[in-house]
Amino acid sequence: MKYPKEVRTYCPVCKEHTVHKVKLASKGKARSMAAGNRKxxxxxxxxxxxxxxxxxxxxxxxxxxxxxECPQCKKKHERVIGGRTKKKLELES
Ligand SMILES: [Zn+2]
Structure with a gap:
C-alpha cells in the first residue's frame, strides 16, 4: 500500500489545514512484566x-x-489508514 510523503490535513493545535510530513509509526515494545500482561x-x-x-x-x-507532523507547531498526531491489510505501508517517493 502506498501513501504520499506530504498530506494537507487538519491540525487540532493550529485549528487549520497545513501540509503535514508523513512518517511510518513504529510500534513500541510491550512490557512483559506489566500488570496487565502478568494477569x-x-x-x-x-x-x-x-x-x-x-x-x-x-x-x-x-x-x-x-x-x-505539523510544520507550524511541530506537534505530531497519529492516523490509522483504512482497515486491516496484509500489505506493508510504504511512502511514495
Ligand atoms: Zn499545527
Missing amino acids: HARKLMGHGGKRAGEKTVKKQGKRQKIVL
Whole structure:
C-alpha cells in the first residue's frame, strides 16, 4: 500500500489545514512484566480445556498507522489508514 510523503490535513493545535510530513509509526515494545500482561499470563495457566482470554481466531492483517507532523507547531498526531491489510505501508517517493 502506498501513501504520499506530504498530506494537507487538519491540525487540532493550529485549528487549520497545513501540509503535514508523513512518517511510518513504529510500534513500541510491550512490557512483559506489566500488570496487565502478568494477569493475562495467570489466566492462561492450567492444563488444556477452554481458557478465558485465549485467542481461537487470528486476525488476518494489521491496521497500518502513520505519524503526521505539523510544520507550524511541530506537534505530531497519529492516523490509522483504512482497515486491516496484509500489505506493508510504504511512502511514495
Ligand atoms: Zn499545527
